[in-house]
Amino acid sequence: MAEASPSIERIPGYCSLCISRCGSIATVQDGRFVALDPDPSHPTGRALCAKGRAAPELVYDPRRLRYPLRRTRPTGDPDPGWERIGWDEALDLVAGRLAAIAAEGGPESVVVSVASPSTSATDDTTTWISRFMNAFGTPNLLGSMELCGWGRFLAPTYTYGAPVPGAFMPDLERAGCILYWGYNPNIARISHATATADALKRGARLIVVDPRKAGAAAKADLWLQVRPGTDAALALGIAGVMIERGWFDREFVRDWTNGPLLVREDDGRLLTEADLDGGGRGGGPARFVAWDAAAGRPVVYNPATGRYAGDPSLLPGTVRVATVAGEVECRSAFEIVAAGCRQYPPDVVASICGVEAAQVVDAARMLWESRPVAYYAWSGVEQHTNATQIARAIGQLYALTGSLDAPGGNVLFTPVPAPNVEGRELLPPGQRARALGVLERPLGPAKWGFVTTDDVYRAILEGTPYRVRGLVGFGANVILAHADSRRGREALAALDFYVHADLFMNPTAELADVVLPVASPFEREALKVGFEGSQDAASFVQLRRKVVDPPGEARSDAEIVFGLATRLGLGDHFWGGDIDAGNRSRLQASGLTLDDLRAHPEGIRVPLETRFRKYADERDGVPVGFSTPTRKVELYSQTLLDHGYPPAPEFEEPRVSPISRPDLAERYPLILTSAKHHLFCETQHRGLPSLRRKAMDPELEIHPAAAEARGIGQGDWVVLETPSGSVRARARFNDSLRPDVVVGQHGWWEPCPEVGAPGYDPYGPDGANLNLVIANDVVDPISGSVPHRAYVAQVRAAGDGGGLGG
Numbered sequence: 046m047a048e049a050s051p052s053i054e055r056i057p058g059y060c061s062l063c064i065s066r067c068g069s070i071a072t073v074q075d076g077r078f079v080a081l082d083p084d085p086s087h088p089t090g091r092a093l094c095a096k097g098r099a100a101p102e103l104v105y106d107p108r109r110l111r112y113p114l115r116r117t118r119p120t121g122d123p124d125p126g127w128e129r130i131g132w133d134e135a136l137d138l139v140a141g142r143l144a145a146i147a148a149e150g151g152p153e154s155v156v157v158s159v160a161s162p163s164t165s166a167t168d169d170t171t172t173w174i175s176r177f178m179n180a181f182g183t184p185n186l187l188g189s190m191e192l193c194g195w196g197r198f199l200a201p202t203y204t205y206g207a208p209v210p211g212a213f214m215p216d217l218e219r220a221g222c223i224l225y226w227g228y229n230p231n232i233a234r235i236s237h238a239t240a241t242a243d244a245l246k247r248g249a250r251l252i253v254v255d256p257r258k259a260g261a262a263a264k265a266d267l268w269l270q271v272r273p274g275t276d277a278a279l280a281l282g283i284a285g286v287m288i289e290r291g292w293f294d295r296e297f298v299r300d301w302t303n304g305p306l307l308v309r310e311d312d313g314r315l316l317t318e319a320d321l322d323g324g325g326r327g328g329g330p331a332r333f334v335a336w337d338a339a340a341g342r343p344v345v346y347n348p349a350t351g352r353y354a355g356d357p358s359l360l361p362g363t364v365r366v367a368t369v370a371g372e373v374e375c376r377s378a379f380e381i382v383a384a385g386c387r388q389y390p391p392d393v394v395a396s397i398c399g400v401e402a403a404q405v406v407d408a409a410r411m412l413w414e415s416r417p418v419a420y421y422a423w424s425g426v427e428q429h430t431n432a433t434q435i436a437r438a439i440g441q442l443y444a445l446t447g448s449l450d451a452p453g454g455n456v457l458f459t460p461v462p463a464p465n466v467e468g469r470e471l472l473p474p475g476q477r478a479r480a481l482g483v484l485e486r487p488l489g490p491a492k493w494g495f496v497t498t499d500d501v502y503r504a505i506l507e508g509t510p511y512r513v514r515g516l517v518g519f520g521a522n523v524i525l526a527h528a529d530s531r532r533g534r535e536a537l538a539a540l541d542f543y544v545h546a547d548l549f550m551n552p553t554a555e556l557a558d559v560v561l562p563v564a565s566p567f568e569r570e571a572l573k574v575g576f577e578g579s580q581d582a583a584s585f586v587q588l589r590r591k592v593v594d595p596p597g598e599a600r601s602d603a604e605i606v607f608g609l610a611t612r613l614g615l616g617d618h619f620w621g622g623d624i625d626a627g628n629r630s631r632l633q634a635s636g637l638t639l640d641d642l643r644a645h646p647e648g649i650r651v652p653l654e655t656r657f658r659k660y661a662d663e664r665d666g667v668p669v670g671f672s673t674p675t676r677k678v679e680l681y682s683q684t685l686l687d688h689g690y691p692p693a694p695e696f697e698e699p700r701v702s703p704i705s706r707p708d709l710a711e712r713y714p715l716i717l718t719s720a721k722h723h724l725f726c727e728t729q730h731r732g733l734p735s736l737r738r739k740a741m742d743p744e745l746e747i748h749p750a751a752a753e754a755r756g757i758g759q760g761d762w763v764v765l766e767t768p769s770g771s772v773r774a775r776a777r778f779n780d781s782l783r784p785d786v787v788v789g790q791h792g793w794w795e796p797c798p799e800v801g802a803p804g805y806d807p808y809g810p811d812g813a814n815l816n817l818v819i820a821n822d823v824v825d826p827i828s829g830s831v832p833h834r835a836y837v838a839q840v841r842a843a844g845d846g847g848g849l850g851g
């Protein structure tokens with residue numbers, strides 16, 4: 046008898062395992078999800094990475110969590126005594142404990158942690174998680190913004206008043222020159238990698254700044270091998286060449302940056318109209334002053350109108366200006382910036398960064414001659430003790446190109462009209478100011494509600510500034526993702542109540558009181574209003590279909606959020622627990638309905654056109670400008686000055702380097718940095734056989750000469766030591782590295798028994814948890830960023846031929 050032909054269904058959707066959100070087609074054969082392939086008709090669907098292709102393994106992994114679990118033994122007991130419970134019981138228990146903690150200590154004593162949407166599928170649910178937090182009343186989101194996102198989303202607000210390049214994305218289709226800084230799209234965002242390859246084919250130039258020659262760096266016209274953490278000096282040096290040679294957009298800088306504004310030499314503050322006339326003309330301290338070089342007189346600039354009462358210049362040198370308190374010497378903000386850059390001529394950059402002086406000039410020339418410039422930066426420049434200065438210096442350099450929001454530059458593509466339903470209006474007044482860390486770092490991530498991991502640990506363990514007693518975790522494996530893992534364990538174990546929602550048990554989840562099983566993105570519906578990377582992507586709306594049912598009783602994060610919210614009496618803010626109703630509200634202004642989207646699972650394009658240079662639009666006769674205090678791109682930030690920080694970008698040597706810590710240099714002469722692994726999203730995926738087979742052990746990249754000097758052979762187990770501890774990894778030779786730089790991999794803990802690959806103890810020297818050797822005591826003063834990418838280290842042969850952990 047002939048066998049029945051298999052039933053095959055191909056379901057369009059997108060992989061949401063990382064920020065790329067690649068358009069995909071899932072193949073379901075006889076009810077089983079068997080393959081995920083690219084969907085070239087989707088704006089982000091040209092290719093999938095190995096992680097996306099391994100999606101069926103993720104779905105059917107036998108270690109998936111299937112049922113809600115409750116701890117029955119104390120935290121710290123080697124056996125948590127997990128007990129299976131039902132969803133109603135679990136959600137009632139969680140809601141009851143959270144409500145009790147909030148009643149006693151205020152809602153801020155509950156923190157919510159979320160795995161970064163850049164490297165996980167939480168993008169499906171972050172809107173609802175934010176709404177939940179706001180409705181519950183806590184300002185404390187543990188989202189690791191100090192490690193991933195600060196440099197591209199929040200630090201740029203002090204320059205641009207907007208996330209450049211986080212939201213102003215590189216217009217790769219039109220760029221003349223692409224600049225990637227601490228960013229390898231081949232690993233971090235495949236859709237950018239394919240668009241970059243297209244751009245190079247049509248003749249765009251590519252500059253990559255990266256300590257490693259990996260991915261995009263290998264294809265670059267110019268690869269600038271910067272010493273980890275010295276990126277600000279490089280950016281200042283390139284900018285210095287551009288300014289000196291006139292290779293910058295003078296009109297943009299004069300008209301749209303605060304470069305023309307005069308800065309008092311005596312106190313560093315912007316000169317105001319009140320300085321000139323004592324406030325007699327009513328302009329007061331809110332109006333600033335520039336210099337009209339042709340007329341030889343000061344001209345007032347009014348941010349409220351965005352206009353000068355004259356013709357401002359980018360005054361070189363100094364000028365003495367008559368004020369009500371006598372003459373004051375002033376320089377233009379641009380002159381201060383230029384002077385800052387002059388401190389880093391190419392030969393000085395070469396000595397600091399290790400980039401050849403000629404390359405500094407070449408980079409400046411290429412940026413200028415090949416403009417428009419589109420750029421992107423990522424965590425390579427974010428995990429440093431000087432992360433804010435790096436972001437400011439790169440932002441300043443980019444402003445010189447004049448490419449912002451211009452075709453081929455970094456563009457805010459027109460979004461699909463959609464209301465923000467994060468519920469910011471629901472957070473009670475005054476709660477934002479209670480975010481952890483906002484007192485110590487008032488301009489840091491906590492200002493936006495992103496609290497740093499260390500501030501959470503401190504609040505739990507020391508009750509400073511108040512005691513955090515509850516944690517709601519959506520996938521964040523903070524023990525492995527952040528420095529100081531042992532302190533993290535101590536903190537999470539000290540919580541009164543911790544609920545963790547995830548696909549798998551992991552070292553962080555093991556510390557929870559209740560663990561909730563989460564459906565993978567292939568087992569749940571999700572609405573995406575606009576993708577990233579191009580106007581086509583931004584115009585694309587898709588309601589991703591469920592491909593197969595989740596295992597056991599696993600549920601989507603959204604169901605968990607809506608379920609908790611209704612039990613906490615917040616149902617009115619959550620459409621009575623109806624997720625479809627919530628999604629309908631997100632679609633209100635788009636002209637689309639859920640029914641339209643369900644009928645078109647391949648997604649729908651909303652006809653939208655890109656509008657460029659929106660900062661020059663006028664509203665009621667006033668240029669829109671930028672959302673900064675001066676309504677201009679702030680090369681010089683009085684906001685930073687007012688808080689005791691450098692107002693113009695500066696280079697500061699990384700605070701835990703062999704140069705800044707000569708006392709450590711002899712014992713730890715190497716610089717430890719790290720890079721994303723192309724097969725794993727951060728701490729995930731090492732249990733998937735097809736991926737783990739290609740990367741059985743943690744590796745440490747090392748220059749062959751550095752290895753030889755230490756008696757280390759290719760593939761040998763080595764001990765990586767820093768002042769904070771030691772871990773093990775296998776040596777991988779990389780002769781394109783600087784001999785004083787080694788590159789580690791973070792996130793190793795998970796076993797993969799199917800291929801005989803071990804797990805690793807997250808807390809001990811026989812393990813491979815890279816974050817065990819990074820401390821949190823010296824951080825970026827503005828953001829709290831931790832030096833995961835530049836830290837003193839030494840490497841030696843393990844000597845015992847083994848490196849297996851627990």
Ligand code: SF4
Binds near residue numbers: 060063093094097235
């Ligand atoms: S790059 Fe890979 S993991 Fe990320 S969305 Fe695309 S296929 Fe998924």
